[in-house]
Amino acid sequence: MNYPALKVNLDKLESNTRLLVEKCAAMGISVSAVTKVFCGMPEIAVAMVKGGANYLADSRIENLKKMQCLDIPKMLLRIPMLSQVEEVVEYADISLNSEYEVMKALSNEAIKRGKVHQIILMVDLGDLREGVWVDEAMDYADKIMELEGIKLIGIGTNLTCYGAVIPNEGNLSKLVEIADSIEKKHNIKLSIISGGNSSSVYLVGKGAIPKGINNLRLGESIVLGNETAYGGRIAGTYNDCFTLCAEIIELKEKPSIPIGEIGVDAFGNKPTFVDRGVRKRAILAIGKQDVNVEGLTPIDENIIILGASSDHMIVDINDCKKEYGIGNIIEFTLDYGALLSASTSDYVKKIIE
Numbered sequence: 001m002n003y004p005a006l007k008v009n010l011d012k013l014e015s016n017t018r019l020l021v022e023k024c025a026a027m028g029i030s031v032s033a034v035t036k037v038f039c040g041m042p043e044i045a046v047a048m049v050k051g052g053a054n055y056l057a058d059s060r061i062e063n064l065k066k067m068q069c070l071d072i073p074k075m076l077l078r079i080p081m082l083s084q085v086e087e088v089v090e091y092a093d094i095s096l097n098s099e100y101e102v103m104k105a106l107s108n109e110a111i112k113r114g115k116v117h118q119i120i121l122m123v124d125l126g127d128l129r130e131g132v133w134v135d136e137a138m139d140y141a142d143k144i145m146e147l148e149g150i151k152l153i154g155i156g157t158n159l160t161c162y163g164a165v166i167p168n169e170g171n172l173s174k175l176v177e178i179a180d181s182i183e184k185k186h187n188i189k190l191s192i193i194s195g196g197n198s199s200s201v202y203l204v205g206k207g208a209i210p211k212g213i214n215n216l217r218l219g220e221s222i223v224l225g226n227e228t229a230y231g232g233r234i235a236g237t238y239n240d241c242f243t244l245c246a247e248i249i250e251l252k253e254k255p256s257i258p259i260g261e262i263g264v265d266a267f268g269n270k271p272t273f274v275d276r277g278v279r280k281r282a283i284l285a286i287g288k289q290d291v292n293v294e295g296l297t298p299i300d301e302n303i304i305i306l307g308a309s310s311d312h313m314i315v316d317i318n319d320c321k322k323e324y325g326i327g328n329i330i331e332f333t334l335d336y337g338a339l340l341s342a343s344t345s346d347y348v349k350k351i352i353e
């Protein structure tokens with residue numbers, strides 16, 4: 001085995017997916033399982049499919065392309081680039097959109113291929129990331145109906161991303177109202193009314209999600225078991241579907257405070273130190289080129305992360321009950337940012353359990 005390594009426990013990931021899928025299904029809500037944090041690795045996505053996900057969703061077409069082998073509808077989450085419409089029509093069944101120019105290009109491309117590409121129109125309910133304004137939604141819907149290569153299958157919103165706006169019955173009800181009026185005016189049925197991401201999960205738990213919302217796009221809540229509106233844990237989920245493993249390359253007793261005049265560290269920051277006296281420390285062969293170190297938590301609670309440079313991490317192991325040796329492995333759980341960076345780094349081996 002090679003280190004550093006990101007270990008994935010597929011059984012735990014499948015279990016987390018199933019728990020959220022069942023919670024949502026009880027409220028008539030389908031789940032688009034979001035795969036971007038692990039770069040759409042198909043071996044991992046398959047656990048979400050086994051757990052009952054209704055769609056796989058990713059921001060990047062490269063990731064959807066990797067998952068072509070999985071027989072489940074695929075959703076492109078990020079508004080498509082005009083320069084990518086060919087790939088979007090090829091690899092995504094559904095895309096989230098907010099620009100007429102892009103939808104027109106998707107329609108033309110779909111016609112060329114004898115396909116119909118499915119569209120979810122995104123509505124901005126105040127978070128100020130993607131989406132058309134509430135009072136413009138009907139105009140967009142009217143114009144989409146005239147495009148022959150695309151089909152409007154739903155509307156959606158995204159909250160708690162840029163503006164950190166929390167979804168609630170008030171703002172999500174607006175989405176349902178818009179869907180109702182589009183359905184009435186055009187005499188169609190919208191099959192997807194997508195009420196947000198993992199920050200909407202707390203509403204499902206309380207039974208407070210407005211009637212009519214029938215889809216959520218869930219990443220962090222499945223992968224880490226976090227409810228992201230208020231930062232709570234979702235009962236019954238695992239937070240260690242993914243663990244990061246790093247190898248000890250030096251073990252020595254050293255003082256806590258460096259000796260000499262203190263300038264700036266390798267990244268231009270002025271470091272601060274806590275004087276704990278002379279301590280047993282380990283250097284691990286992992287660093288900022290592998291992972292966002294701030295998002296790591298050692299599984300051995302007695303380990304203290306002291307700092308990291310590009311490829312070395314220093315940890316204090318003085319108070320550990322376990323006697324560590326050179327070549328031993330230290331394991332960490334990861335937050336969302338750490339998982340994203342470790343998945344993306346080529347230096348981190350991916351190990352499926």
Ligand SMILES: *Cc1c(COP(=O)(O)O)cnc(C)c1O
Binds near residue numbers: 034197198199218228
């Ligand atoms: C990333 C993303 C999600 C998933 O967000 P989580 O907070 O991880 O659940 C949902 N929708 C869109 C549009 C996204 O970009």
